[in-house]
Amino acid sequence: MRDWIKSSFRNRIFVTVLLVTLLPMLLCDVLVMLIAIGSSESLLYQQAGEELEELERRLDALIEQVDEVTADLAGSTVVRSALRRGGSDSKLLYQVLYQKTEALRSCAVVEVYDAEGERCYTSGGSLEELSLPTGLGPLRSAGESTGLSFQADTEPGLVMSRAVRTYDEEILGYILVHIPRSGFDTLLGDGFGAANDVFLLDGTWRQVYCSDSIHTQEKVDSLRRALLSGESLGDGYYSFYLRRHQASGFTLILQQPKVYTPAVMTSVYFACLMMGLLCLILSLVCAWLLSKYLSKPVNQLDEAMGRVEKGDYDVELISDRSDEMGRLNASFNRMTREYRQNLERSVQHERELNETELSMLQAQLNPHFLYNTLDSMKWLGVTNHVPQVAAMATSLAALLRAGISGEKFITLEQELELVEKYLDIQSMRFEDRFTWETDVDEKYQHCLVPKLILQPLVENAVIHGIANMEDGYIKLSASTRGETLVLAVEDNGQGIPPEILRRLKSPEREMPAGHLGLRNVDRIVRLYYGEEYGISAISSPGMGSRVELRLPEVRKEDENA
């Protein structure tokens, strides 16, 4: 992966863009979900707290009311005297009972029991014979307490009891207030959300009231079991909010259906996941396109460079950009263009050299034949006692040998020898009508020069300079001008015609036939050493001429090195 990222500029951009776009999106995705769940849960929590408070308030009010009513009844002399008298027919007691319990009767039944546990009076319907044990249940707890005592009724409901005592604490009877399920429904029914359920459990979590009428006992039992085994009361579907009711020691439980049930959570997770996937796809597409767009010029440049490396110099980057990439492209184009031109130039040089070489090779056939012939002539001259012929043939043969030898460069000393041979021949031909002089310092003798480079200049001086003179004079000299070796051929002949002189100075150096020697020398020197080298001439009609050949000063040792 790391290698893949590092392998390309585009991959780096791709991964960076992917992370930069994906992470914030995923973050938002998760945060939105967390905030949605959190806020909804805290709202529900708050709601449950408020509802529990309201329920507690109502329960407090009820207990306060019952406490007041039962205390009134227990303290009433009518009740006491009726109980002391016995029987269940005291009209006065009924009057007091109905009067005191008026506010309670909508949700509660108030009953009066005698000291033996027989029911004597009731605010409810018919008075059936009923007796309760005084040693157990509500009557016992009432008897043991001076105030109001609370108990879960045998049928679901609440029973509150208070003993009626004489002034010397003797128990005359009991007042019981039953609040059945229906009573609680009236009392608490609108105190909590319709979807919620309320449990009122006694001190050991036995059911007093449950607002849900179906499977009530099972629910209470399972809550109690969960509490005792230390498990969480809540399951995936309901949250439970608990509050201890201080006055009675009972526990109020609010059961609230969860908004985020497992099924809802599954779909929330699913939605979140889908959103995440969408983010991923979007980011991938964005990263892909952006990385492609950004890396395109770099890739183009890279590709073009690759092609250049493989030898394709015709690559041209077309771009209308004016930024750094645009400038880089332009630079690249400029570079390849220059390279291309250089290459073309060097190819041209090579071709010309080859052509010259070829023509020289072609020319080698004749010199061989000529050389052999000259050799024969020399021996003919010797045997026939014509020494001039022999000398001429020897010089010519030496010149020819030099011409066909494979070496391209020779020392100036050797070159001067060849020139001397040439001049020997010409002096025989011109019957000694000219003299020559060589003025080359010893230090230049080992300079390397192209083979037979001086001969055309000397030939030019002889043919076009002093040919028609009786006392011609040719001087060869060598000097240096900086790093440049200057070889000069001077004559005192008729001079170079101005036309030729002009052409020699022009860049093309086109020469008419007969003066090709100068041009060739010039070309050879320029091809070998560069444009700054070549020949130049000074001349005026009738006053002779001086032709200079400029070469780099290369010594034999340097060449070897």
Place this chain on the structure above:
Amino acid sequence: MKKMIAVAFALLGIFAAGCARTGDMESSAFAPGEGRRLVIYTSHKQEVYQPLIREFEQRTGIWVELKTGGSTELLEIIAQGDTDCDLMLGGGADSLSAYSFCFSPYHSIYEENIAPEYRSSDGSYSPFSALPVVLIYNTKLVRMNPPTGFASLLDPAWRGKIAFADPAVSGSSYTGLCTLLQALPGDRNENLRCFAANLGGRLLPSSGDVVGAVAEGSCYIGLTLEETALKGMDAGYDIAIVYPEEGTSALADGAAVVAGCAHEGNARLFIDFMLSPEVQQLLPEEFYRHSVYGGDDGLKNIELIDYELDWASSQQSTLLETWGELFEGAQG
């Protein structure tokens, strides 16, 4: 890059933690401490244990956890030792004494009040209530000459009309059979053979079926516990109870504290509560049972034999084996 991945994982962690949060309030604050708990195994019916346990909880504030089942089944669980049970409530005195090795002896503060015949010799169990064996008959079908005692069960006149549960299955039925054998004069084996023959091949699967079988008329007379019969009468069945003239047994059921239990103190509190005068007084009124105090008026009027508990225990396997053979013979 690595940091980014780390941040992403941290966010996922927060996300998971957020999901784990629920709206529940801390409920453990409402759970009682170990000192306020008691685990009871009971073979009693709900109408017996529920008022007792509610009252006990109300008085003491101790939270009772309950497991119900057959007495033999529960005793077996306790005997295996791997149990959280503190108190075994229910089971005959004979069964409880058979498993006395599982129990920690306790002498209730009301021990003095208990009639000597119901007290356990070693205190391994405490008696709760006395359950006499009685005869019942259908008052519509039997108008003349109702049964008078165990002898009637051997009377060929009732052959095939007797409701009796299989003693191999029902503990109370076995007690009834032993009472019959002990109360009747003469050879017990002969009487056993005679009684088996007189059933005429009819044997009810459960002691609970006896009252029903008599009330609906498929049987004329039956042998069962007084508690069951009284409940049936209260439910409006046309049956009548006959206390055998030969005398009958009134075996106690009881409760026992499991040895090495977690809440022994609370278990003892329950035994004291169950033997308290208020509860004992309630037994005849509310539960159709007799108090083990002995001062019970109802029990005084019943002729009781001196039930040989040891014989009944020691002979159980042989007796039931013989019974099985005889009954198959009678069926055949």
